[in-house]
Amino acid sequence: xxxxxxxxxxxxxxxxxxxxxxxxxxxxxxxxxxxxxxxxxxxxxxxxxxxxxxxxxxxxxxxxxxxxxxxxxxxxxxxxxxxxxxxxxxxxxxxxxxxxxxxxxxxxxxxxxxxxxxxxxxx
Numbered sequence: 001x002x003x004x005x006x007x008x009x010x011x012x013x014x015x016x017x018x019x020x021x022x023x024x025x026x027x028x029x030x031x032x033x034x035x036x037x038x039x040x041x042x043x044x045x046x047x048x049x050x051x052x053x054x055x056x057x058x059x060x061x062x063x064x065x066x067x068x069x070x071x072x073x074x075x076x077x078x079x080x081x082x083x084x085x086x087x088x089x090x091x092x093x094x095x096x097x098x099x100x101x102x103x104x105x106x107x108x109x110x111x112x113x114x115x116x117x118x119x120x121x122x123x
Contacts, residue, residue: 002026002112009117020081022096030074038092052102
């Protein structure tokens with residue numbers, strides 16, 4: 001069992017930056033691939049970024065490539081999402097998730113979810 005808690009959301013102007021953090025509980029954090037997803041009002045939840053258990057490989061949605069970076073610290077059981085060059089269309093609730101398959105981009109492949117943190121980008 002893994003419990004996830006996100007933090008770091010907020011309101012930022014377009015072009016600005018935010019750093020989201022997700023803290024996990026449980027003894028096997030390093031066994032899980034971690035992902036960030038987001039869901040805007042009236043839209044389906046979508047994949048943003050992911051990182052394999054060792055942290056050696058990351059993968060991103062095309063919409064955030066070059067702007068977002070994901071990292072993890074297995075000793076601290078944290079995974080961060082650094083978001084730069086934010087756009088109004090990045091506005092959403094951002095969720096941290098843990099899954100067993102490296103490279104997974106579908107929400108159905110993730111087993112555990114945080115409660116989400118709101119990111120709002122003003123124009």
